[in-house]
Amino acid sequence: MTETARLVERIRLEDGTTTDDLGFLERALTQLFTQLGRFDPSQVDIAIRIKDREKPSMTTTLEVNVHGLPRMIGTSVLTDTKDAVNEAETKVVSQLQRAVDRRNEHR
Known part of the structure; x- marks a missing residue:
C-alpha cells in the first residue's frame, strides 16, 4: 500500500x-500528502x-493532527468544492511547514 493510500485511510469524513x-x-x-509523507501515517x-x-453559505474545513505538533486547521468559504478544498489545504500546508520548522529549531 502506498503512503498516499495509507494517508487517505486516515481521512475522517464529517459533515x-x-x-x-x-x-x-x-x-x-496531493500537496498535503507530500508534506505528511515525512510522518508515520499512524501518527496522522x-x-x-x-x-x-x-450553497452560498458553504464552509469547508480541513483539520490535520500530527502526533507531537499543534493541531492545524484550514477553512474556506469559497463555493466551488475543488477551490475550497485547495484553499483549506494551502492553509494547512503552510501551518504544517511552520510547525515542522519550529520543532526542528528546538532540536
Whole structure:
C-alpha cells in the first residue's frame, strides 16, 4: 500500500462528505500528502467537513493532527468544492511547514 493510500485511510469524513469523495480528496490533497509523507501515517489524523455544500453559505474545513505538533486547521468559504478544498489545504500546508520548522529549531 502506498503512503498516499495509507494517508487517505486516515481521512475522517464529517459533515457534508461521503466515501464518494475519497477519490476526489486523494487527488485534491496531493500537496498535503507530500508534506505528511515525512510522518508515520499512524501518527496522522485528517478530518474534512463541507458545511452547506453547494450553497452560498458553504464552509469547508480541513483539520490535520500530527502526533507531537499543534493541531492545524484550514477553512474556506469559497463555493466551488475543488477551490475550497485547495484553499483549506494551502492553509494547512503552510501551518504544517511552520510547525515542522519550529520543532526542528528546538532540536
